[in-house]
Amino acid sequence: MAAKHPIPSELVAIFRSARRVAVLTGAGVSAESGVPTFRDAQTGLWAQFDPAELGTPEAFARNPRLVWDWYAWRRELVERVDPNPGHVALAALEAALLQRGAQFTLITQNVDGLHQRAGSRNVVELHGNIRRVKCSAEELVVESWPETGELPPPCPRCGAPLRPDVVWFGEMLPAEAFALAERAAVESDIFISAGTSAEVQPAASLPWLALDHHAAVVEVNPEATPLTPQATYVLAGPSGVVLAQLVKAVWPEAS
Numbered sequence: 001m002a003a004k005h006p007i008p009s010e011l012v013a014i015f016r017s018a019r020r021v022a023v024l025t026g027a028g029v030s031a032e033s034g035v036p037t038f039r040d041a042q043t044g045l046w047a048q049f050d051p052a053e054l055g056t057p058e059a060f061a062r063n064p065r066l067v068w069d070w071y072a073w074r075r076e077l078v079e080r081v082d083p084n085p086g087h088v089a090l091a092a093l094e095a096a097l098l099q100r101g102a103q104f105t106l107i108t109q110n111v112d113g114l115h116q117r118a119g120s121r122n123v124v125e126l127h128g129n130i131r132r133v134k135c136s137a138e139e140l141v142v143e144s145w146p147e148t149g150e151l152p153p154p155c156p157r158c159g160a161p162l163r164p165d166v167v168w169f170g171e172m173l174p175a176e177a178f179a180l181a182e183r184a185a186v187e188s189d190i191f192i193s194a195g196t197s198a199e200v201q202p203a204a205s206l207p208w209l210a211l212d213h214h215a216a217v218v219e220v221n222p223e224a225t226p227l228t229p230q231a232t233y234v235l236a237g238p239s240g241v242v243l244a245q246l247v248k249a250v251w252p253e254a255s
């Protein structure tokens with residue numbers, strides 16, 4: 001039976017000779033694990049709230065308890081779910097490339113930690129991690145705090161409210177992480193943009209940077225994005241299916 005998402009043979013050849021591969025992932029890669037994307041309608045308790053309005057410094061200043069509770073709900077949600085075949089395929093891709101002496105960088109906009117749980121090692125988190133907490137005043141990561149019953153809990157050092165260590169709309173990305181991501185994009189022979197709407201800057205600039213530096217850019221997304229017309233290869237389908245298919249086509253023994 002023919003594969004539903006055939007992988008072009010030139011792409012297979014490019015992968016087999018690649019020295020540096022970079023991947024940018026977005027919420028779509030976690031969708032098959034049951035983590036809603038930002039553009040999906042929220043359900044249940046949080047249906048009336050727009051994530052783009054809860055994940056902002058202004059929302060936290062206005063109603064810190066509401067924002068804390070929303071992230072606590074999302075933290076519990078991601079702890080209950082498992083990595084899906086898309087995460088697993090990217091971990092297998094990294095292992096296969098490293099075994100062949102090539103380099104691999106996984107740049108993610110996701111804050112759920114599912115790539116690491118699937119076994120990915122060289123992960124650059126552009127938007128932080130929902131499991132970490134930091135002080136809203138000093139920005140220092142905090143491991144534990146006194147259980148006063150107050151929510152958000154107070155920073156054990158300065159008493160300011162604690163917040164999730166994620167990048168909110170309107171905030172700067174961690175400079176070191178973005179510099180690593182830019183370098184990986186510039187140096188890549190192949191750049192995969194998977195499960196991202198390719199609209200939220202500055203992460204969305206990375207595939208364009210790779211294109212400017214003559215990488216083959218592969219988009220994996222069931223829907224078209226602003227990148228689609230420029231991508232070198234478009235694999236239109238869910239990442240759990242397409243990425244698994246890709247790894248299998250390139251290194252049948254690795255998957």
Ligand code: APR
Pocket residue numbers: 025026027028029031032037038039040109110127167194195196197198199200220221222223225237238239240
């Ligand atoms: N496989 C691949 N792609 C998918 C799948 C799937 N199974 N399901 C949905 N998608 C695609 C959608 O077509 C869409 O293009 O995933 C993308 C999700 O887009 P967004 O929700 O905009 O997520 P993302 O691109 O990660 O957003 C970037 O914006 O909201 C902020 O900080 C937040 O990190 C986030 C950033």
